[in-house]
Amino acid sequence: MFSKILLSAKISDCRGAVAVKTAILMVLLLGIVAMAVDIGYMMVVRNQLQNAADAAALAGCNRLYNRDPSVTMAEPNWAQAEAHALSTLQLNQADNKALLTGDVTTGWWDYAQNKDNELCYGTVCSGTVPYPQFNSISLPANYNTYNYAPAVMVEIEKTAGMNSGAITTFFAGIFGIKDYDSKANAVAIAAGESIRPGVLAPFVLSIEDLPTYLDDYNFEEKQTVKIGSAYKSNQAENYDIAGQWTSFNTEINNVNELRDLLNSGNSMVVNPDNTTYVYPGVSTTLYYDNSGNHEALHQEYAGKDIILPIVDGDLKDEKKEWLPIKGYIGFHLDCAGKACNSLGFNNDKVVGGYFTTGPILFSGGISGPAFGFYGPTDRCRIAQ
Known part of the structure; x- marks a missing residue:
């Protein structure tokens, strides 16, 4: 118990x-x-x-x-x-x-x-x-x-x-x-890092021909760009800048393939330090063609703002080669080919003027350059 x-x-x-x-x-x-x-x-x-x-x-x-x-x-x-x-x-x-x-x-x-x-x-x-x-x-x-x-x-x-x-x-x-x-x-x-598809025009400028800083640009002055093969500094006309055609991420073999890019632009996203294929030597009808049968620079872009890649390389040597993209710049295209020539014959030149809203991010954080662009909807990005 x-x-x-x-x-x-x-x-x-x-x-x-x-x-x-x-x-x-x-x-x-x-x-x-x-x-x-x-x-x-x-x-x-x-x-x-x-x-x-x-x-x-x-x-x-x-x-x-x-x-x-x-x-x-x-x-x-x-x-x-x-x-x-x-x-x-x-x-x-x-x-x-x-x-x-x-x-x-x-x-x-x-x-x-x-x-x-x-x-x-x-x-x-x-x-x-x-x-x-x-x-x-x-x-x-x-x-x-x-x-x-x-x-x-x-x-x-x-x-x-x-x-x-x-x-x-x-x-x-x-x-x-x-x-x-x-x-x-x-x-x-x-200041965008990447360029979305369909934004870039299919020709490039060389970093060697462009001023480094905003202070060195004359945004009111018209620029004459010689595009294509046979660039000669001693020509009768004073060409300030050399340019070349580009097919971006694809090697092309004929003018018709390049002509298609006038409508479509870059087919893929482009980033700084991507390489782009430079293609010299094309038909003058690629600059001006009033027949309505073909796409041409003047008919596609005259009076418009376009965005151009800037490459690191010499564009006067007529080489087909891959060159690294180092930035982009805005260019207001006034005329191309025959439309720019008072004598009425077609030639491979473009006349227009630069515009820029400030620096574009360069791969590796290179300091100072003022290449910029104005207008594309993807130009703003979150930095932090």
Whole structure:
């Protein structure tokens, strides 16, 4: 009888210990659930903020320049870009609530150096101030030695007093954590790395013939480009620049294959340091053909803005060869072939003028060159 009483007491003690342990484990389990649910939701909201920041920055970037071919080397429209970025931001939601505001900053982004999210205005980037504020927006004094591109930076915060307040927790409030802050930022720059299919015209210019810096370009002066074989510097006409036809990623064997590219452009995405096939020696009807039977440069592109690859190589030597692409430049084509010749005979030349919106990213982060392009819808990209 006494043994039964002792056994009963021990069982009661065990039940009490199990109850205490169960309570402790329940608290721990609840804490883990709280962390899993709240941290998971925090990541969801953070992604929503990031998507909104990316969208706003890209939208603003695409308003830095008006797509007007008559505007040559225009200054970026900073105010228009900022306004459009903010209005795009306000089309988005996070935490099931509309986003109302964010910090939108415009300026010049050094994408080769990546100086701690700095946008630079009229001064050398020091790398010591995360978000410098200056009174005027202009290229930094040292822009010839860095790769600067016009940019839009967007920062969105969801905190007390910002965008409907901080994010309310589901379970973490039990532990005294009632809400938490979240933020995201994005920088979009007008300097594309890749050129999408169908954008590039099928002839190239040489890096050797082009100025390195923006200051050295005369955007008002017409340029005469000699394209094709038999380039001679002592010809009666003064040809400033040598060019050659290109078939991009394919070796071609006849003029008809090249003629097809006047309509289609590059068939694949083109990146810096890709090689392109240079093809000299083609029919003069490729420049001007008023019969309507064939595609020709003048009929396809006269009066239009086109984008040309820039290659590293000598284009005056009439070689069929693969050359690396080092950048791109905008060219407004006025005329080609017979349309450019007052004597009325067809020849292999093109007349037009450069335009550029700023530097294009070069493979390997080469500093300084100002080759740029103006107009294609893929020209803006997220830099950070």
